[in-house]
Amino acid sequence: MTTNPILVSFSGVQKTYDGINLVVRDLNLDIRQGEFLSLLGPSGSGKTTTLMMLAGFESPTAGEIMLDGRQITRTPPHKRNFGMVFQNYALFPHMTLAENIAYPLTVRKLPKAEREAKVLKALDMVQLGRMGSRYPGQLSGGQQQRVALARALVFDPQLVLMDEPLGALDKQLREHMQIELKALHRRLGVTFVYVTHDQTEALTMSDRVAVFSDGAIQQIDVVDSLYETPANRFVAGFVGDSTVLQAEVTRLDGAHCEVRLPSGVQLRGLNVNAAAVGDAVQCGTRPERLKIADAPGANTFQSQVLDVIYFGDHLRLRCEMPGQPDATIKMPLGHHQLPEPGQTIHVHAPVEHLRIYR
Template sequence: MNPSAEPLVRFSGVQKTYDGEQLVVRSLDLDIQRGEFLSLLGPSGSGKTTTLMMLAGFESPTAGDILLDGKQITGTPPHKRNFGMVFQNYALFPHLTVGQNVAYPLTVRKVPKAEQAERVKKALDMVRLTGMADRLPTRLSGGQQQRVALARALVFNPQLVLMDEPLGALDKQLREHMQIELKELHRQLGVTFVYVTHDQGEALTMSDRVAVFNEGVIQQLADVETLYEAPSNRFVAGFVGDNTVLSGTLQGAGADTALQLPGGYLLPGVNVNQAALGSAVHACVRPERIVLHAHSEYPKTSAIPATVARAIYYGDHLRLMCDLGHGQEPATVKVALASSASNPHPQPGDAVLLEFPPVSTRIYAV
């Protein structure tokens, strides 16, 4: 993927309203690069699905332009856009066999029968459904039906594959397995994938880049590591991954800024949005970045006394909910510790010290 190259798709000033008053998508500018796996992530009603539907041609923008290879496609009907589409409900024809379902886009395009058979076999092999062409969709599991829908979307060599929460109906274990398969398939084919989801874990697992939507606006567009490690605003910090959120006022000067808790403790951190000194701010810290010390250790770095309120066992890690006091909500501090059978786990009521690394403490204006 070459960011400096001409994008495959460009949204320029795109807006969408259904009632003429409320904008579902607001002044959207977005470039989709060739060959990338881009996820549109956000809560319900954030505009991500509407953006995908406008790209697919099922919805028309109220304003702005959508360009494909530099050419306007705003008025091009869906069947002429050469895009594969996978929906959450798969949209398979129950009376057609798997092979006939996969062949449907080729039949519409009047591809010769012999070539259809060859392409269908190749597509089914690609999604590991070899030998299932004669089965009916109703005889398949949910994961297999999802693969049929994917094969149908890929069989005609589309420029883009668009997916609207295609794994939402699957159970957790199968969903996680399909995420890995989809990412591997994307790597093999090199086709551009645009994927809509409200599941942050799904987006982080599969994507090259993620566009986080809220209220019709992209809040941040970044690669997955940047999105997780350096959220650009308070919404992204809260929506992507888990966070401990502390409240206080901003103190310090220049690069040496810190959150001051009501009890007087200072937490140095990164002033992300250049909040003004003395203003009310929130500090967000990932639970796995907080370092826990026994109360008797007294580490060299500044640490804040806290009390363990609850300990929750997750298998691969232990989650502690701690009371910090100093004007914070009870049990508001989440600390993630690697599980270990050899070391005794902190218990509710234990006094501990919590160290908040400055590089991982991101401060946002309220």
């Protein structure tokens, strides 16, 4: 992926609606040819505004956007040759599926025979091959979303932009569509830029994810690095589950540091953003990295089990420590010794997976 040429480049892009508050602040972002990039973040983080500036529906207040080395900062949407898929599908109810999908080709004045061939190919691509004569009102939500996707792809765009396209679907259908979208992307090799606030969706489908907060990218990375090595507190808390302990730094040791919990227990972990001795910090680790120890030892703390919750493919222990948020431990099914609520356990946090954030 890293060897693919850069297709889109944002340089110093800012956006404000009132001249005071920056919705997007100093955005520098390269999107590579053929990648599936997700823009992930909570409401108001700037991800949708970034997509709308790329689409041409919003103009940057400052900075520039380049496409294939050409500036498109002021190019109107219809001249950008991008496919768009929205959450509300935006299908024409009075047109058949085939007519809906053909619409971008009609606007581009393609000959009738070529239009029909492309529409048939697009219908097949989204597994709606024999349904071209139906109307949107006769389809389920998932089928309508496929039609919207076919319409966005039918004219061979350089880039497909998607704004929460699966948000209106139920959980099972959404998960099914995620797999289909990813497979379609792999088959076509078109560049996808996908906006979502759903971290599972972003991790499932993307090659890379850009995590937004407060108008800025907090981290952009391939999915496994994003999950395993969050760059700061926000990313650690927003992407995946985290068990968090409050502590104070007592000693620095190269890339690591030692911290003391309010209970007096000492732990050692990776000093992610240069915390200093005396700093109040958060120690974050993924719940599946925590292990139950047989006895006290290095990087081990005591905790009392509140609940044992069955999740189908794993168990979760909810544990309590004085002066700390509840800690979660994920355990595989069939664990040989399952603790019970009320029991005090020793929990081991491996040094390499305990990340210290100031």
